Amino acid sequence: MRVIDPSSGNTLAEVAEADAPAVADALQRARRAQPAWATTPLEVRRDAVRRFRALVVERTEGLAETLTREVGKPITQSRSELAGLLGRIDFFLDEVDRAVADRVVLASAADRLEERIRWEPLGVVANISAWNYPWYVGGNVFLPALLTGNAILYKPSEYATLTGLAIARLLHESGIPRDVFQTLVGGAEVGALLLAQPVDMVCFTGSHATGVRVAAAVASRLVKMQLELGGKDPVYVCEDADVATAAASVADGAFYNTGQSCCAVERVYVHERIWSRFLDAFVDVVRGYVVGDPLDERTYVGPLARGEVALTLLAEQVADARAHGGRVLLGGQRVPRPGFFFAPTVLVDVDHTMRAMREETFGPLIGLAPVASDDQAVALMSDTQYGLTASVYTPDRARAERLLGRLDVGTAYWNCCDRVSPRLPWTGRGASGLGLTLGREGVTTFLRPKAFHLRGG
Ligand code: NAD
Numbered sequence: 001m002r003v004i005d006p007s008s009g010n011t012l013a014e015v016a017e018a019d020a021p022a023v024a025d026a027l028q029r030a031r032r033a034q035p036a037w038a039t040t041p042l043e044v045r046r047d048a049v050r051r052f053r054a055l056v057v058e059r060t061e062g063l064a065e066t067l068t069r070e071v072g073k074p075i076t077q078s079r080s081e082l083a084g085l086l087g088r089i090d091f092f093l094d095e096v097d098r099a100v101a102d103r104v105v106l107a108s109a110a111d112r113l114e115e116r117i118r119w120e121p122l123g124v125v126a127n128i129s130a131w132n133y134p135w136y137v138g139g140n141v142f143l144p145a146l147l148t149g150n151a152i153l154y155k156p157s158e159y160a161t162l163t164g165l166a167i168a169r170l171l172h173e174s175g176i177p178r179d180v181f182q183t184l185v186g187g188a189e190v191g192a193l194l195l196a197q198p199v200d201m202v203c204f205t206g207s208h209a210t211g212v213r214v215a216a217a218v219a220s221r222l223v224k225m226q227l228e229l230g231g232k233d234p235v236y237v238c239e240d241a242d243v244a245t246a247a248a249s250v251a252d253g254a255f256y257n258t259g260q261s262c263c264a265v266e267r268v269y270v271h272e273r274i275w276s277r278f279l280d281a282f283v284d285v286v287r288g289y290v291v292g293d294p295l296d297e298r299t300y301v302g303p304l305a306r307g308e309v310a311l312t313l314l315a316e317q318v319a320d321a322r323a324h325g326g327r328v329l330l331g332g333q334r335v336p337r338p339g340f341f342f343a344p345t346v347l348v349d350v351d352h353t354m355r356a357m358r359e360e361t362f363g364p365l366i367g368l369a370p371v372a373s374d375d376q377a378v379a380l381m382s383d384t385q386y387g388l389t390a391s392v393y394t395p396d397r398a399r400a401e402r403l404l405g406r407l408d409v410g411t412a413y414w415n416c417c418d419r420v421s422p423r424l425p426w427t428g429r430g431a432s433g434l435g436l437t438l439g440r441e442g443v444t445t446f447l448r449p450k451a452f453h454l455r456g457g
Contacts, residue, residue, distance in 0.1 A: 001015050001187070005070065005339075006070075006306075007069075007072055008338050015185050017190060018185055018193070020193055022184070029179040029182065030124045030151035030182060031124055031151070033177055033180050034124055037146075037177060038120075040149075042096065042100060042147075044175075046096065047175070048174045048175035055170045056082060056085060056086065056089075057086065061079075063166055064078035065295070067081065067135070067160070067163050068294045068295055068302075069295075070159065070162050070305075071131055071160055072294050072303035072339075073302060074299045075295050076299075077257055081133055081135050081136060085136065085139055088143070089139070095443045096148060096443055099119065099148060100149075100447065102119070103117040105117060112456035113453070113454070113455050114454040114455075115451070115452065115454070117452070118452060119447040119449060120450055121447060122447070123150060123151070124152075124200050124201075125150045125152050125153070125199065125203060125446065126155070126194050126199040127142055127203045129154065129156050129157055129206075130205040133257070134163045135163070136420070137205040137228065140437035142154055142171075142181065145446040146171075146176060147443070150446055152180070152181045154181065154184065155191050156183065157206075159305045168181060195218055196217070198221070200223065201225070201226070202214065202224070203225075205228040207229060207360070208360070208431045211229045225434060226433070226434060228426070229262075229431060230360040231266065231386045231387075233263055233389045234265075234267045234269060234380070234390050235250050235265050235267070235269070235390070236270075236371070236374075236381060236391070236403065237268065237270045237271060237274070237393045238393060238396070241274070241394050244281050246415075247282040247285055248281075248285050250265055250268055250393070252418070253265035253418035254366040255301060255364050256418060258302050258363065258364050259361065259366075260362050260363065263388055263389045263411065265366065265391075265417050265418060266366070267367055269368075269369055269376075270370055270371065271371060272370040275370040282346070286344050289344050291341060303340045303341050304340045304363055308340065313362075313363070314334075314361070314365055317356040317359070317365060321347050321355070321367070324351070324353050325349055326347050326348070327347065328346070331346065331364070342363055342365070343364070347368070350369050351369065360386070374399070374403060378407065381407055382408065385431040386430055387408045387429030387430040388410060389410070390413070391404075391412070391414070391415075392413070393415055401414070409432075410425075410426070410428050410436075411427075422438055423439060424438060425439035425442055426438040
């Protein structure tokens with residue numbers, strides 16, 4: 001398999017894909033190794049993850065460069081991803097004690113009865129990951145899963161293979177046994193081979209379309225499954241919001257990581273009373289974004305990791321918007337240079353007949369529309385199959401919380417967007433997924449309870 005540099009289209013590396021016997025063998029080895037890992041003292045498992053953290057710190061620059069070269073993520077954003085990983089690791093290290101501790105829910109001397117919950121690891125976890133934040137979305141699964149005593153078969157995205165291999169090297173160097181964490185290199189076919197193995201849990205991060213295929217592939221086996229899928233995340237800017245601050249924040253939410261975040265802002269509704277002022281400020285911010293070589297520190301918008309596939313989708317969404325009366329205020333076409341660049345694009349005169357306002361865009365394109373009232377904003381924000389995040393900008397917290405309470409989303413933001421915290425569960429509703437990562441529940445999800453009814457003889 002060739003690894004392509006999306007900023008030039010050139011081949012960066014060639015890697016060997018796992019074949020069917022290799023995938024089956026990986027499962028066997030993981031199955032054999034997992035019980036010893038589960039009975040390894042927690043402190044030893046935790047020390048290994050601490051060493052992993054230290055290696056990430058020590059090698060950040062090289063790891064960031066690898067990520068930037070294969071995914072096209074601007075280098076400052078690659079560094080931020082690695083820095084952000086540290087807080088997540090700290091959270092997991094801290095939380096795992098509480099997660100694995102037995103819980104006594106009844107201790108009755110009179111009845112000589114104790115009821116106790118013991119938490120056991122699931123076993124072997126298949127982790128099929130995305131490329132857009134490989135350290136985050138991978139780490140949200142494999143770190144708590146390893147800490148709680150599971151073995152992992154990790155299939156990095158074919159667009160983030162070198163990072164996937166680097167993760168494996170660092171984990172092994174840190175003391176995680178080779179058979180406890182194994183990387184399976186490849187694309188959809190290798191993912192499908194992995195799903196055919198009798199694993200104990202499937203954790204998938206990717207698009208809704210693939211998520212449905214993953215769910216169908218394992219449905220008959222009743223395997224525990226988590227799906228972290230796409231979104232069409234809306235923002236509503238109220239008439240009392242600070243225009244300049246909100247415009248800068250929302251634009252960043254739409255274009256950070258070149259718009260390739262699951263929780264990227266994908267639709268913006270602005271109260272009509274500030275519509276034209278907001279639009280001017282927003283376009284000014286976007287016009288200021290530097291598009292270019294992702295290794296250059298000044299670059300804010302880089303190339304698209306998925307190359308022509310992503311460029312075609314963006315061009316189609318623009319053409320479709322135009323055909324339905326939409327207007328391109330900025331951008332609208334690919335950037336004439338080698339590699340896979342699309343100009344930051346701002347669409348107005350948009351409505352929900354247009355693909356750009358319904359389908360996940362996952363690129364540097366955003367549609368904005370004025371609204372006349374809070375109710376209209378809520379109706380438009382709710383008009384989607386997705387339910388990942390939504391955000392409201394207003395100085396009035398009570399109003400924001402009221403509006404956010406009416407939305408069927410896993411994450412609600414007041415005066416912020418495109419933000420993930422290790423302390424809060426990350427979960428999508430509707431077509432955005434099933435299950436969760438992060439937060440306390442994102443650690444216990446890799447454990448299963450055994451209920452003990454203990455009566456003194
Ligand atoms: P994708 O669905 O194309 O691929 C995801 C993974 O699935 C890859 O590793 C791929 O090789 C594998 N795969 C593809 N077909 C498969 C099959 N039939 N069986 C098994 N595995 C298969 O998604 P992507 O382009 O890597 O990621 C972008 C998508 O991920 C976006 O929709 C984004 O919103 C979503 N995402 C969601 C979250 C979240 O937390 N909700 C986080 C990051 C990305």
